[in-house]
Amino acid sequence: MTVSQPNPAAEGALPPPRAERGVIGWLRFNLFKDWRSSLLTVVAAIAVVFALFYGLRWIFVQADWGVVAELGGRIAIGNYNTVDSCASQNCFWRPQAVLIGFVLILGMAWGVAGKGMTRNIAIGAATVISLFAFLPYSWEEMGMDVRLLLAANLPALGVGWLLARYTPLSTYLRISLLAVAWFVVSMVLLRGITGAPGLQPVSVNNWGGFMVNLILAVGGIALSLPIGILLALGRRSRSPVVRLRIPLGNLRKLKLSLPIVKWLCIAFIELFRGVPLLALLFLSQYLLPLALPEGFFLTRIPLLRTAIVITLFSAAYMAENVRGGIQGLHPGQAEAARALGLSGIRTIRLITLPQALRNVIPAIVGQFISLFKDTTLVYIIGVLEVVEIGRSFIQGNIQIWGGADKEYFIFVAAIFWIFTFGMSRISRRVEERLGSDSRARN
Amino acid sequence: MAFEEQAQAIPFWRNTQVLRWTAQIVSGLAAVGLVTWLAIRMINAIQDRNVPVGFGFLSRSYGGPIGHHFLPYNPSTTAADTADSFLYSLLVAAGNTVVVSVIGVVLATILGTLIGVGRLSGNWLVSKLSLSYVEFFRNVPLLIQLFFWLTVILALPPVRSGIQIGDLFINNAGISFPWPSPTGVAPTVSWLVLAFLSLVAAYFVYRRRSRLEIRTGQPFYPIVSGCIAALILGATAWILVTAITNSVPFDITYPAPEGRFGRISGGATVPAALIVLLIGLVMYTAAFIAEIVRAGIQSVRKGQREAARSLGLNQFRSLRYVVFPQALRVIVPPLISQFLNLTKNSSLAVAIGYSDLLSVAKTMTQIGPALSIFILVMLIYLVISLAYSLIGNLYNRTTAIKGR
Numbered sequence: 001m002t003v004s005q006p007n008p009a010a011e012g013a014l015p016p017p018r019a020e021r022g023v024i025g026w027l028r029f030n031l032f033k034d035w036r037s038s039l040l041t042v043v044a045a046i047a048v049v050f051a052l053f054y055g056l057r058w059i060f061v062q063a064d065w066g067v068v069a070e071l072g073g074r075i076a077i078g079n080y081n082t083v084d085s086c087a088s089q090n091c092f093w094r095p096q097a098v099l100i101g102f103v104l105i106l107g108m109a110w111g112v113a114g115k116g117m118t119r120n121i122a123i124g125a126a127t128v129i130s131l132f133a134f135l136p137y138s139w140e141e142m143g144m145d146v147r148l149l150l151a152a153n154l155p156a157l158g159v160g161w162l163l164a165r166y167t168p169l170s171t172y173l174r175i176s177l178l179a180v181a182w183f184v185v186s187m188v189l190l191r192g193i194t195g196a197p198g199l200q201p202v203s204v205n206n207w208g209g210f211m212v213n214l215i216l217a218v219g220g221i222a223l224s225l226p227i228g229i230l231l232a233l234g235r236r237s238r239s240p241v242v243r244l245r246i247p248l249g250n251l252r253k254l255k256l257s258l259p260i261v262k263w264l265c266i267a268f269i270e271l272f273r274g275v276p277l278l279a280l281l282f283l284s285q286y287l288l289p290l291a292l293p294e295g296f297f298l299t300r301i302p303l304l305r306t307a308i309v310i311t312l313f314s315a316a317y318m319a320e321n322v323r324g325g326i327q328g329l330h331p332g333q334a335e336a337a338r339a340l341g342l343s344g345i346r347t348i349r350l351i352t353l354p355q356a357l358r359n360v361i362p363a364i365v366g367q368f369i370s371l372f373k374d375t376t377l378v379y380i381i382g383v384l385e386v387v388e389i390g391r392s393f394i395q396g397n398i399q400i401w402g403g404a405d406k407e408y409f410i411f412v413a414a415i416f417w418i419f420t421f422g423m424s425r426i427s428r429r430v431e432e433r434l435g436s437d438s439r440a441r442n
Numbered sequence: 443m444a445f446e447e448q449a450q451a452i453p454f455w456r457n458t459q460v461l462r463w464t465a466q467i468v469s470g471l472a473a474v475g476l477v478t479w480l481a482i483r484m485i486n487a488i489q490d491r492n493v494p495v496g497f498g499f500l501s502r503s504y505g506g507p508i509g510h511h512f513l514p515y516n517p518s519t520t521a522a523d524t525a526d527s528f529l530y531s532l533l534v535a536a537g538n539t540v541v542v543s544v545i546g547v548v549l550a551t552i553l554g555t556l557i558g559v560g561r562l563s564g565n566w567l568v569s570k571l572s573l574s575y576v577e578f579f580r581n582v583p584l585l586i587q588l589f590f591w592l593t594v595i596l597a598l599p600p601v602r603s604g605i606q607i608g609d610l611f612i613n614n615a616g617i618s619f620p621w622p623s624p625t626g627v628a629p630t631v632s633w634l635v636l637a638f639l640s641l642v643a644a645y646f647v648y649r650r651r652s653r654l655e656i657r658t659g660q661p662f663y664p665i666v667s668g669c670i671a672a673l674i675l676g677a678t679a680w681i682l683v684t685a686i687t688n689s690v691p692f693d694i695t696y697p698a699p700e701g702r703f704g705r706i707s708g709g710a711t712v713p714a715a716l717i718v719l720l721i722g723l724v725m726y727t728a729a730f731i732a733e734i735v736r737a738g739i740q741s742v743r744k745g746q747r748e749a750a751r752s753l754g755l756n757q758f759r760s761l762r763y764v765v766f767p768q769a770l771r772v773i774v775p776p777l778i779s780q781f782l783n784l785t786k787n788s789s790l791a792v793a794i795g796y797s798d799l800l801s802v803a804k805t806m807t808q809i810g811p812a813l814s815i816f817i818l819v820m821l822i823y824l825v826i827s828l829a830y831s832l833i834g835n836l837y838n839r840t841t842a843i844k845g846r
Contacts, residue, residue, distance in 0.1 A: 030566035044567045240462035252762045260470035274824040276789035279800055283816055286807070290487035291480040373583035380792065387586055403597075409590040413582040420581035 067404035068411050071390055073146075075412075078208015078384045080190075085206030091192075094202075095211055096149040098186035103129065103153045105182060108175050109158020117429050121422075126157040132191065182216065204301045208233065208384035212303070217372040220311045224371065227311070229357075230316025233348065235323060236264035265319070271315035279310075279373055285307045285381040298313065305376045314371040321363040325356035358434050365427035369420045376416075386412055459764040488813060497818075499810050500529040506805055507795040510713045513537045528810060535802035536822045542719060542798060543826070549724045550784060551777070556730025561736045572732065579729035584787055586721040592794050595714045602704045609696050611706050614714055621710030622692035633683045633691035640675030647671040653810070715796035719788065727784045731777065738773035739765065770841050778834030782827050799823070 017022070019028060032038045057301075068075070073092070079085055081092045085203040103126050110122040133150035135142060164170050169178065192201035207215075239259035246254055272280070284305040292299045298308075329352060357364070379388035390408040394401045454460045488495050505517050505525035515534045518525035526534070560572035579587070596614050599605060604613030611618040624630035648668030656661040685689050697709030742765050750760035791798035803819045 031566070033564060040563075041566050041567050044565075044571055048567070048571065167613050195818045239466055240459050242459075242463075258466060264469060266472050271820075271824075274827040275820045276786040276800065278792060279816070279819060279823065282800070282804060286812055287484060288480075291484040293483075319771045333641060369581070373581075375585040376585045377790075380583075387583075387589065391589070405588065406593045406597075407591065413586045413590070416583055416586065417578065417581045421577060424581070434814060 016340075046200065052255060063407050063410075064404055067394065067401050067408050067409055067410070068392065069137075070401070071393060071408075072141065074389055074393070075386060076209050077211050078389050079206050080208060080211070082206075085202050086200060089199070089204060091148055093149060094189050094192075094199075096146070098182075098189060099194075100131065100149070100153055100156045100261055101182045101186065102179075104156045104160040104163075105175060105179050107157035108164040108169060108178070109160075109172075111161040111164025112158070112170055112172060112175065122157060126153050158197040159213075178238060180222070183222070185236060187215075199402050204303050205351055205383075207303065208389050210386040212371070212378070212383060216307055216310055216375040216378065219307055221368050222374075223311045224314035224318050224367075227315035229322050229353065231265050231269055231315060231319035232322035232326060234261050235269065235319065236326060237261050237265075247297060269316045269319050270311050273320070275312050278380060280309050280313060281306060281377060281380055302312045302381050303378070303383055306383065310371065310374060310378070311368060313374075314324040317367050318364065321358060321360050321367060324363065325358075325360035326352060328359055329355055361427055361431050369409070369423050372420060372423070373416065386415070401417075444635040472701075484813060488811065494811055495813065496811070497814050499814065500532075501527050503531065504528045504531040504810075506531070506802075506809070507797075508534055508538075508802055509533075509795070510716060511538060512541045512569055519681075528806065530800065531806070532799070532815075532818060532822070535740065535797060535799045536826075538797060538802075539785070539788055539799040541794075542716070542723070542788045542791070546720055546723045546727065546784050546788065547781045549720070550727040550780075553728035554723060555735050557728060557732035558735030558739070560741060561662035561732060568581075576729045576732050578735070579725050584722060584726045584790060585793060587726055588790055588794050589810070590716060590723050591718045597717050601699075601706065604704075604706075609709070611697050611699075613706075615706075616711050616713040616717060618709050618711040619824075620694050620696045623695045624694050625689050625691065626687075628762075629683050629687040629689045629691040633679055636679035636683065637676050640672055640679060643675055644668045644672035681701065713796070715791070715794050717795050719791050719796050723784055723787060726787070727780055730780050730783075734773055734776045734780065735769075738769040741772045742768045750809075767841065771838075774834060774838050774841060778830055781830050781834075785826055785830065786823065 016025070031041045049298065073081070073406070077095045079091070080095060082091065085091075103122075106122045106125065110119045113119065129152050130151050135148040164175070166367045169175065180248055190202065190207065191204060192199045232264045237259070241255055241257045244254045244256055265296050273288060285302060287328065288305060331349055333355065334347050337351040338344075342350065376385060376387050377389075378385055387409070390412065391405065394405050394408065444547040472767055485495055503518075504527060507517060507529065510513050511534045513534045515531065516524070516526050557572045557575055559566050561576070563569050563572070598612060599616040601613045601615050604615075606612075610618045645668065646719060648664045648671075651662040651667050652664035654660075695707045697711070698829065699705070700707045746768065747760055747765050749813045750764040751757075755763065788798055789800040792801040792804065795801070799819060799822060803815050806815050
């Protein structure tokens with residue numbers, strides 16, 4: 001409270017009146033400034049008290065969270081580990097191995113970044129995952145092996161940290177490459193290899209739960225930014241000009257240019273931005289397979305088509321964000337770079353893009369968040385992602401879990417909220433660190 | 443000369459002109475080739491399945507169900523020949539999407555502005571409440587929100603034992619309330635035309651008086667006088683039309699339970715799915731609009747408002763004439779893109795069973811050529827998007843800083 005600090009310039013001056021400092025002063029200033037503010041406060045406070053009373057009573061007393069407990073691991077991996085999809089084997093360890101790998105990489109990121117946000121996220125995530133090992137299920141429902149693999153995430157984090165500290169794997173570039181490689185490996189691991197012991201193939205159509213949302217989001221985020229950048233550059237590209245001299249009467253000069261790349265990019269961006277994602281998903285589900293050859297991998301795996309559609313849809317929006325960033329730059333930047341002798345590609349890579357991207361971080365992260373939220377829409381083509389796995393379960397057992405869909409939706413909303421809110425916080429921190437915070441500059 | 447020789451000495455694979463032209467032409471050919479290949483394969487595959495290709499189906503009668511519609515629609519279950527055509531059915535569905543989009547946009551803008559202003563309120567509690575609203579609704583997928591609201595609506599009592607408050611009927615089929623219904627072509631249409639003209643006249647009154655207010659600095663109450671003008675003119679037209687045609691233009695009908703199952707008839711009924719869709723879309727989009735409004739108001743420097751106050755404008759007028767016109771420049775472009783998002787998100791109606799453009803089109807593909815229907819649907823969405831962008835750009839042109 002700066003109000004209660006004595007002013008050194010005015011020695012001997014009286015302190016402010018008691019009603020203007022401390023708690024009372026804060027209350028008067030922030031809640032009861034005048035009659036209008038007081039009225040607002042009272043109305044809002046009554047609303048908050050009622051909402052909290054009924055909300056908390058519902059959450060802790062009336063709501064039946066049994067459906068969440070009943071679904072258990074299926075929320076995370078869907079029907080991946082059921083008899084239908086992974087007969088005569090236990091397949092739960094494969095998603096868990098994937099998770100451990102990513103926690104290991106997170107630990108390496110912490111090792112490189114040192115203190116700060118990365119450390120907090122790494123420790124927080126690993127701790128929460130390890131705590132899942134102590135869920136109060138019976139041993140039949142959740143075996144020792146599952147629990148051990150969950151608890152192994154905390155040591156994995158430490159191993160990652162040590163690797164980053166004491167091995168050459170200590171740069172962001174190497175860790176990023178490792179993460180990409182691990183993503184590919186985990187796809188193979190989850191899919192399985194025919195004939196390999198312990199790696200019985202699990203059809204992609206049986207993947208489900210939050211795992212699918214995360215795979216779609218991570219793949220989409222990793223690919224949509226580069227594609228979006230290419231589209232934005234293509235949209236801003238000028239085409240080469242040919243000057244023709246036509247002997248018509250006097251010698252006439254004709255400038256001919258054919259910006260095909262630019263048109264293609266504009267058409268792509270505007271088409272994908274003008275149409276709802278659901279329409280594109282329907283299209284990819286019902287019409288695209290007709291055009292593709294029989295037995296082609298895209299024809300067989302609906303989830304992959306979905307992933308491509310979501311990525312391209314997001315890339316179109318990303319392209320516009322990046323374009324906004326590039327247009328916000330002063331043209332003098334690129335001109336100076338060219339004058340210094342940088343080639344066109346180097347100008348873009350070293351001068352234009354770093355500044356342009358930094359200026360539109362909030363928009364880019366906003367698009368990532370929106371992509372993550374859009375992954376729920378794949379239920380439309382029958383993928384049992386996290387919302388649909390619960391919904392179909394409740395519909396299938398309507399006698400037992402008839403009214404429990406409210407609870408399930410709130411639970412899933414909370415999961416999504418933690419992830420998306422976390423992403424927006426991270427973006428805010430990155431922005432602050434890069435000093436591109438527009439509010440700070442004003 | 444030497445320079446020219448050097449220029450000619452560049453091999454063609456390093457000549458930027460040649461490279462760029464090649465890149466352009468190769469990418470163009472590749473794109474055209476890919477699209478043609480896909481299209482030909484698709485059309486062949488469709489023809490192999492003995493499904494008609496092309497747009498000839500549009501004039502045939504459709505006769506499929508459209509659960510709720512704002513435009514009149516005749517599915518004609520008795521004689522299929524008189525049912526409305528595919529084209530008209532698609533337009534009815536598009537009409538639903540447009541109405542949902544317009545109502546949603548208006549409500550979301552109002553709610554979003556309130557919350558955005560609330561975030562800047564000096565009142566700590568109001569500001570924090572607005573912040574929590576934004577952070578919650580913005581970060582949860584719309585699909586989950588829609589499913590949640592659907593469970594809430596379906597938890598209402600059924601039609602037979604619905605809630606009745608006066609003439610308001612609330613049940614899990616929807617909400618019914620009194621509604622003016624047209625009495626005949628002549629009185630209704632002529633009054634509507636006159637009412638529209640009186641609105642135009644009222645706008646001119648508003649414009650003239652606000653100009654006077656700006657020029658003279660004296661209060662001329664432009665909004666109040668505009669509203670009064672509209673009311674007086676509209677009421678006069680009503681009396682005139684009633685006197686001439688011997689019938690009031692609109693008659694208010696009241697909803698009432700009817701028949702053995704207590705089905706509500708009369709008045710207007712908003713079906714449950716539409717309520718869910720609107721609540722979901724409005725609350726979701728309002729969170730984004732609130733952030734846009736907040737950023738817009740914050741983009742106007744404090745000095746502007748202080749200068750306005752010190753020139754003697756009161757609180758309201760300094761907002762209305764100084765802060766808002768400047769904030770709108772920042773607000774309008776992202777706001778339009780939110781309107782577009784709301785329109786596109788309205789396709790999530792498929793999930794909760796409301797008959798919007800996409801869900802009707804999806805039903806239609808069961809008896810019509812899917813490819814043609816999807817091309818039409820995408821065209822309609824593109825047209826709606828273009829219309830919004832056009833309005834936005836026109837408005838933006840009037841508010842943009844002149845001379846830049």
